[in-house]
Amino acid sequence: MRHSDTLLVAFLKAAAVEDDLIPLSAYEEAAQKFAVTFKEIETIVLENGLFPLRYLRQRKLLAIWGQQRLLQSRVAVIGCGGLGGSIVEMLVRLGVGNLLVVDPDFFVESNLNRQLLATTATLGRYKAEVASERCAIINPMVTLEALNQSFQSENGIQSLASCDLVFDALDSIPLRLELAEICSSLDLFLIHGAVAGWYGQTALVPPASGTMARIYQRTEPESQADGFEGSIGNLSPTVNVIAALQVAAGLSHLLDGEQKSSSAGCFVDLLIPELESWS
Amino acid sequence: MRVTIKLFADFRQGRFASRVCEFVGKVSILRVVQELGIPLAEVGILICNGRHVDFDTELVEGDICSLFPKVGGG
Known part of the structure; x- marks a missing residue:
């Protein structure tokens, strides 16, 4: 450990509340005093058996190693509309350290009924860019790379690879099927x-499992078929339930050392309500 | 041969939620869907005994088969 790191650790320990919890104010002071980023501070906090105060309520669920695992993870969210906006919000609050958010679109008025990041103030703005601003005001420990273009672009594929x-x-x-192909190849x-x-x-789709193609078998490529969605539309509660189930599946995947090789998923009917899972 | 067919969401309208169906000889899920009058393009996930399968899967006595409509919005 460098001398400056030793001083930083001593500073953080002195600033801890309730023994070992580091408040945001300590990050802010330390960042100035030691010329380090919030993410560097967070890494040192966790390495030294301290815990960020902001994660107190998930401490028993994740422990230090889980929080470290999330901090070091790089996760992509492809599409930043209804599902994507809520997924980004949850990943940022959980403390996933590195996010890539990809969406070529900007917010329009008909997004307001369900898309978390769509507000009267963000209409006309790029969705990925708005996600980046949201991230900064919730959790400055998270780095968010916003890409206002398609995931199929050269930049998109390059960023996904890591x-x-x-x-x-x-x-x-059709876009989901293409994304599954790209993920398999990477x-x-x-x-x-x-x-x-x-x-x-929702479904966990392992690379080269063919799961996405099986889910959407008998979909005519030229039909732009999007299931019921095109005809009946989307509701905020459904979008948020599915986004939450996706994040829960992703969280358990990131924390699970032994990764499953088979697909698993569920179908939800909120009207009854009922949830049917499969593997 | 008897198999249990479970339908979800809008597939239940005018049909049923769960029913034991009797078939003579080999039967694929494709044939079950056709006999129920469900357009193939509307079918999404197919589950047989908790496993994700496709239309060509042949059913055997006692199988429990679930049919879900295709959803694709985000």
Whole structure:
């Protein structure tokens, strides 16, 4: 450990509340005093058996090693509309250290009924960029790379290659099938989620499993078929339930040392309500 | 041969939630879907005994088969 790190650790320990909890104010002071980033401070906090105060309520659930695992993870969210906006919000609050958010679109008025990041103030703005601003005001320990272009672009594929996990938050079946192909070629796990009206589904898609193609078998490529969604639309409660199930699946995947090789998922009907899971 | 067919969401309208169906000879899930009058393009996930399967899967006595509608929005 460098001398400056020893001083930083001593500073953090002195600033701890309730023995070992480090408040945001200590990060702010330390960042100035030692010319380090919030992320560097967080790494040192966790390495030294201290715990960020902001994560107090998930301490028993994740422990230091789990929080470290999340901090070191790089996760992609493809699509930043209904599912994507809520997924980003949860990943940022959980403390996933590095996020890649990809969406070529900007917010329009008809997004306001369900998309967390769509507000009267963000209409007309790029969705990924708005996600980046949201991230900064919630958790400055998280680095968010916003890409205002398609995941199929050269930049998109290049950025995906260095990820640990990918969330499918797209709104078109042909695009989902393409994303699954790209993830397979990059050997990446994908957490699929889709909604239509009161219904939604999630699936853990291992690379080269063919799961996405099986889910959307008999979909005519030229039909732009998007299931029920095109005809019946989307509701905020369905979007948020499915986004939450996707994040839970992703979280357990990131924390699980032994990664499953087979797919698993569930279908949710919020109207009854009922949840049917499969593996 | 008897298999249990479970339908979800809008597939239940005018049909049923769960029913034991009797078939003579070999039967694939594709044939079950066709006999129920469900358009193939509307079918999404197919589960047989808790496993994710495709239309060509042949059913055997006692199988429990679940049919879910296709969803694709985000």
